[in-house]
Amino acid sequence: MTDVTETPAPTRLRRILDSDLFYAFRTSPVALISALVTMFLILSAVFAPLIATTNPFDPASLNLMNGFTPPMEPNAFTGENFLLGTDDQGRDVFSTILYGMRISLFVGVTAVVFAMVLGIVLGLLAGYFGGWTDTIIMRAADVQLTFPSILVAMLIFGIAKGITPIEYRDQMAIWVLILAIGLSDWVQFARVVRGATMVEKGKDYVAAAHLIGRPSFAIMIRHILPNVLSPVLVIATISLALAIIAEATLSFLGIGAPPTQPSLGTLIRIGQQFLFSGEWWILFFPACTLLALALSVNLLGDWLRDALNPRLK
Amino acid sequence: MLSFMLRRVGQSILVLLVVGLVAFSMFRFVGDPIDNMLGQERTLEDIERLEQQLGLDRPFPVQYLRFLEGAIQGNFGVSYRQGREVSEILLERAPATLELAAVSAVLAILLGIALGVYTAIRRDGFVANFIMSTSLIGVSLPTFLIGILLIYLFSVELNWLPSFGRGEVVDLGGWTTGLLTASGLKSLILPSITLGLYQMTLIMRLVRSEMLEVLRQDYIRFARARGLADRTIHFRHALKNTLVPVVTIIGLQLGAIIAFAIITETVFQWPGMGLLFINAIQFVDIPVMAAYLMLISVMFVAINLIVDILYAFIDPRLRVAGK
Numbered sequence: 200m201t202d203v204t205e206t207p208a209p210t211r212l213r214r215i216l217d218s219d220l221f222y223a224f225r226t227s228p229v230a231l232i233s234a235l236v237t238m239f240l241i242l243s244a245v246f247a248p249l250i251a252t253t254n255p256f257d258p259a260s261l262n263l264m265n266g267f268t269p270p271m272e273p274n275a276f277t278g279e280n281f282l283l284g285t286d287d288q289g290r291d292v293f294s295t296i297l298y299g300m301r302i303s304l305f306v307g308v309t310a311v312v313f314a315m316v317l318g319i320v321l322g323l324l325a326g327y328f329g330g331w332t333d334t335i336i337m338r339a340a341d342v343q344l345t346f347p348s349i350l351v352a353m354l355i356f357g358i359a360k361g362i363t364p365i366e367y368r369d370q371m372a373i374w375v376l377i378l379a380i381g382l383s384d385w386v387q388f389a390r391v392v393r394g395a396t397m398v399e400k401g402k403d404y405v406a407a408a409h410l411i412g413r414p415s416f417a418i419m420i421r422h423i424l425p426n427v428l429s430p431v432l433v434i435a436t437i438s439l440a441l442a443i444i445a446e447a448t449l450s451f452l453g454i455g456a457p458p459t460q461p462s463l464g465t466l467i468r469i470g471q472q473f474l475f476s477g478e479w480w481i482l483f484f485p486a487c488t489l490l491a492l493a494l495s496v497n498l499l500g501d502w503l504r505d506a507l508n509p510r511l512k
Numbered sequence: 513m514l515s516f517m518l519r520r521v522g523q524s525i526l527v528l529l530v531v532g533l534v535a536f537s538m539f540r541f542v543g544d545p546i547d548n549m550l551g552q553e554r555t556l557e558d559i560e561r562l563e564q565q566l567g568l569d570r571p572f573p574v575q576y577l578r579f580l581e582g583a584i585q586g587n588f589g590v591s592y593r594q595g596r597e598v599s600e601i602l603l604e605r606a607p608a609t610l611e612l613a614a615v616s617a618v619l620a621i622l623l624g625i626a627l628g629v630y631t632a633i634r635r636d637g638f639v640a641n642f643i644m645s646t647s648l649i650g651v652s653l654p655t656f657l658i659g660i661l662l663i664y665l666f667s668v669e670l671n672w673l674p675s676f677g678r679g680e681v682v683d684l685g686g687w688t689t690g691l692l693t694a695s696g697l698k699s700l701i702l703p704s705i706t707l708g709l710y711q712m713t714l715i716m717r718l719v720r721s722e723m724l725e726v727l728r729q730d731y732i733r734f735a736r737a738r739g740l741a742d743r744t745i746h747f748r749h750a751l752k753n754t755l756v757p758v759v760t761i762i763g764l765q766l767g768a769i770i771a772f773a774i775i776t777e778t779v780f781q782w783p784g785m786g787l788l789f790i791n792a793i794q795f796v797d798i799p800v801m802a803a804y805l806m807l808i809s810v811m812f813v814a815i816n817l818i819v820d821i822l823y824a825f826i827d828p829r830l831r832v833a834g835k
Contacts, residue, residue, distance in 0.1 A: 342527050345812055347771045357793035357801050358538055444654045451656050452778050454793050471660060475668055475675075486657055494652050 223506040230502040236495040240488070244300040251294035256459075270480050284480040286469065292480060295466055296488050302462040303492070306376055307443040313381030314442075315435055318388020323419045325389065326396025337393070340386045349445055351383040356454050369457045376455050380442050387434050395427035429507050436500035440493050447489050463489040520820050524813045531809040535802040536579045539589075588803035593795050598803045602785060607688050608678055609777070609784030613769045615700055616708035620769075621762060624712040625751075628719025633746060635724065644720075647713040655772055659706040659779035666702060674699045676781035707776040711765045718761055722754035756823075763819035767812045 215221055224230050243250055270284035283292040325336040343351060356379040363371045399405060408418045449455035450464030458465060463485050470482025582588060588598040631640040667675035679695030681688040690696025726732065727750055735745045774786030781787065785804060792800035
């Protein structure tokens, strides 16, 4: 069977460049700026090992004498200069932010992908089969929605931490965090996909697919799924901003990324200890990075929601 | 109406049963409490004694029944970490959280409605625009950063307000309150602003958009034509009709305030239930986690139930359509 969705690369690029969505993107300053900031932050996180002046987690490169160097001033003992200063252990704040953002983004993106896959699968099943499948899945969603998702994530983190043997807890913390945030976030996806699936199910093309004997599984994945994806994209973008903030919150509270693998939230937690003694930069720069990241992704999601909403056109 | 209420009550009980099952599974399957309490150096006798003491040697159904029986009586066993009755610890911590949540809620409601009305009436004014754009920042800042920002400004730089704890408290027959002492009140200011800010912006934006909607209606134009004072129109006629959705949001946000108190309490080292819960997660103290979960679910479910039933009373259309 030939695959109709596969078009040659140049044509596809042309189609993207000519699309309404790209036009809306090109002409919206908010979208352009937030996309630029997001891309810049993501790229600097991905290429952190190339950009960072030191590897902050390599004990050999650390010099305790460099501790508490203010930004842009030479250290009193070693005379070394650091762009954004150093923390108590002499780690370069600029480098820790780059590596921290890596972990924040990794946790955020993986958690959202996990939530998305889970939500899409459950939403498709509920919407397509209806009946008992639908009742059970959607009741579970209702129960979970009774609670704010950050509370659900905290609870899942606590339970998962309890199940992990003590000696693996620090290594597993990142994965436990992804599991907690992902599981706390699937309901949004499931609800939207279920609603859209119920609409699509009644259309002629699904009946036609039935008629030529396509199995239910293939109809769901190959035929219905592509038609319900655009709201999923919007939710995914907004969820990413929320997941990054949720990760930072959990890590800040001390129930997330461990100090050995600090995310932006962990860095803020560490920085808070030195706020009272006047070393403001240890907290200030990670906090600004977190804000820039969350805000730009959020604005991008808001713009995408408006751009894809047919009622606003 | 009665069947609607009964169905809602039934749903609420179902939610509580599910949460109860989660809480019990936590007790039964998560972590090894013996490990947590005894640490590395322990003897077999120690382990056996503790197992008997905690009831961990009984068969599964017996433990389950014991749990249900205990939960209904508010008995969640002994904290693994503190070695005290969980209910006792929770009762001791509850006043701090409830006081903080109540003050934040009142602050959010009063300021939210007042600012919402103001920004709706002066919709093009400079101050109103300023408030609206500031509120955007308030929504996107994570709670813990707001808390840190306030601490830095008012405790570290200006040294006006305490940065942690409840200050002096007065014991009123088991209920400790910080509302009666000067230091208690001062300690309450920063945490309650931190906790209430998000809800305040939410209420403000809702009241504003509802007010703008209502102010366009014909009966407002007629009221103006009749020559009624602006004050009367805005408060007697317009505000009153915006309150139905606002009441719903306020009701639902009360639950969120109690949940988000966890974050605020950690930032300000406020000795409430939220801080207890975070510490319980850090040390995998299952009885405390389970008890907190049950307690907060009862609160949430009760709030949701009351809001739904209130709403059905206010808006008759919902009584039939409710699914």
